[in-house]
Amino acid sequence: MNYTEQLEELRKSLSIKKDKKGLKHTINKKSPILPFQTRNPERAKFAEGFSGVTGEFSRIINGNALDKDVEMESVIKDITEKVKPAEEDIPFFVRLIRMFVSEDMKTMKVFHPHMFQYIPLTAGDESKGEANIALFIRDVLMEEDKLIEKFFGKDESDHLVAKLILNHMDHLRPSEKSVRYQGMLPTITEVFKEDIAYLAKHKEYFIENIHLFLAYYYFFYITQLTLKLNQSKKDGAYKVSEIVYTLDWESSSKSRIGYQRGYQLIKDASKHILTHVNCLEQLNFIFGTTSAKDYNELRDELDTLEEEQKSELFDAIQTWIEEYRYHVSLPSMNFVVKDYESLVSYLYQSLDEGLSAETKSRYALSVEEVGKRYFLKTRGILGYMLNISQDFLLLLTTISVKDERKSLKDVFREFERRGIFLDRHSREAVVQLFDKLNILDKKSDSGDAQYVKPIL
Numbered sequence: 001m002n003y004t005e006q007l008e009e010l011r012k013s014l015s016i017k018k019d020k021k022g023l024k025h026t027i028n029k030k031s032p033i034l035p036f037q038t039r040n041p042e043r044a045k046f047a048e049g050f051s052g053v054t055g056e057f058s059r060i061i062n063g064n065a066l067d068k069d070v071e072m073e074s075v076i077k078d079i080t081e082k083v084k085p086a087e088e089d090i091p092f093f094v095r096l097i098r099m100f101v102s103e104d105m106k107t108m109k110v111f112h113p114h115m116f117q118y119i120p121l122t123a124g125d126e127s128k129g130e131a132n133i134a135l136f137i138r139d140v141l142m143e144e145d146k147l148i149e150k151f152f153g154k155d156e157s158d159h160l161v162a163k164l165i166l167n168h169m170d171h172l173r174p175s176e177k178s179v180r181y182q183g184m185l186p187t188i189t190e191v192f193k194e195d196i197a198y199l200a201k202h203k204e205y206f207i208e209n210i211h212l213f214l215a216y217y218y219f220f221y222i223t224q225l226t227l228k229l230n231q232s233k234k235d236g237a238y239k240v241s242e243i244v245y246t247l248d249w250e251s252s253s254k255s256r257i258g259y260q261r262g263y264q265l266i267k268d269a270s271k272h273i274l275t276h277v278n279c280l281e282q283l284n285f286i287f288g289t290t291s292a293k294d295y296n297e298l299r300d301e302l303d304t305l306e307e308e309q310k311s312e313l314f315d316a317i318q319t320w321i322e323e324y325r326y327h328v329s330l331p332s333m334n335f336v337v338k339d340y341e342s343l344v345s346y347l348y349q350s351l352d353e354g355l356s357a358e359t360k361s362r363y364a365l366s367v368e369e370v371g372k373r374y375f376l377k378t379r380g381i382l383g384y385m386l387n388i389s390q391d392f393l394l395l396l397t398t399i400s401v402k403d404e405r406k407s408l409k410d411v412f413r414e415f416e417r418r419g420i421f422l423d424r425h426s427r428e429a430v431v432q433l434f435d436k437l438n439i440l441d442k443k444s445d446s447g448d449a450q451y452v453k454p455i456l
Contacts, residue, residue, distance in 0.1 A: 055119030
C-alpha cells in the first residue's frame with residue numbers, strides 16, 4: 001500500500017491547498033456511516049412524523065422518484081375525466097374517490113401500500129435530511145435485498161374503487177439510487193430483515209404501523225452505533241448494548257435503572273459522535289479501505305501487515321496528525337507511539353480539539369430529534385428518558401412473537417434482541433398489560449409457565 005498516495009487523497013477530500021494553511025472538515029466520502037447533518041436547516045425535525053422518510057424509502061425500494069406533486073383535487077379531477085361517469089353520477093363519484101384518497105384533501109390517505117410512494121418529503125431544507133435517512137435505511141438495514149419491493153408495488157386490489165385509483169396514479173418516474181451508506185452493525189440488519197419480511201405478510205397491519213416500525217429501527221441503529229463507537233470491545237458489532245426503557249404509563253425516579261442506564265448513556269456518547277465519524281473517515285482514507293471499517297476492523301487489517309508495512313502506516317498516521325494540527329492551528333503534539341490504539345487516541349484527541357463545540361452539538365441533535373418524536377419522554381427533573389408507548393409495545397410484541405406463542409422469558413429475550421431492555425418493575429407492568437389484553441396464556445403464575453400469544 002502506498003500511504004503517500006492515500007494521504008494525498010485525504011488532503012484532497014479536506015480541500016487542503018499546497019503551501020496554504022487551513023482545511024474544510026468533510027465526511028461521508030470514504031466512510032459514510034451516518035446520515036446526520038451538521039447544518040441545522042437540513043436536519044430532519046419530524047414535526048409531521050416519519051411519513052416523509054417512509055414515502056421516500058418506498059420509492060427508493062421500487063426505483064422511483066416523484067415526478068410531480070400530488071394534489072388531491074387534481075387527482076380526483078383527472079380520474080373523473082378518464083372514467084367519464086354520467087353527468088348525474090359525477091357528485092356521487094367524486095365523493096367516493098375523495099373518501100378513498102384523502103380525509104382533509106391535504107394529506108394522502110394510504111389505502112394500499114403503493115400509495116406510500118406518493119407521500120412527499122417535508123417541504124423546505126429538511127427534505128434533504130429526510131431523503132438521506134430513507135437512503136440510509138435502504139442501504140444499511142435493507143441492504144440490496146428485494147424482499148419487500150412487491151409490497152409497495154401496484155398489485156391487483158380486490159376493491160374496485162381502489163383498483164381504479166391505483167390504475168390512474170401516474171406521478172412517478174424511474175430513478176435508481178446507488179448505495180451510499182455502509183453498515184457496521186450486521187446483527188441489527190439481520191433482525192430488521194426478519195421483522196419487515198414478517199410484517200409485509202400482514203398488509204393492513206403494516207400500513208398502520210410502518211412509520212413507527214421504520215422510525216424505531218432507525219433510532220435503534222443510530223443509538224447503538226453511537227454507543228459502539230465509544231467502546232473498544234471486540235464483539236461490539238455483534239452484541240446489542242444494554243440501554244433500559246421505561247413504560248409510558250409508569251412513574252420513574254433516580255433509583256430506577258432506566259434513569260441510570262438509559263438515555264443519559266446515549267446523550268453522553270452522542271457528544272463525541274462527530275469526532276468519531278471524522279476519525280474513522282480519516283483512518284479509512286489512510287488505510288486505503290474499499291469499504292468503511294470501524295476501529296476494530298482496522299486493527300484486524302493492521303494485524304495482517306508485515307512489520308515494515310505497519311511501520312510505514314504508523315508513520316503515515318503520525319504525519320497526518322501533525323499536518324492536521326498545523327492546518328487547524330493547534331500546538332504541536334509530543335508523540336509516544338506505543339501501538340495502534342495510542343495513535344488512534346492522538347488522532348481522536350486532535351480532531352476533538354479541532355472541531356468546534358457548536359458543530360459537534362448540532363451533529364448530535366440528529367439522535368435526539370427522532371427520539372423526542374417517538375421514544376423519549378420528559379420526566380420532570382429527571383429530564384428525557386427512553387420511553388415505550390402502548391402502541392409501540394404492541395408492535396414490538398407482534399414482531400417478537402410472530403406466529404407461534406412464546407414463553408414470557410423468550411419474549412423479553414426477543415425484546416432485548418431489538419434493543420429494548422426493561423427492569424423488574426417494567427416487566428411486571430408488561431405482564432399486567434398482556435393479561436388485560438388477553439394475550440397471556442397462563443399455565444401457572446410462574447414466569448416459566450406463562451406464554452404470550454400471537455397478536456396477528
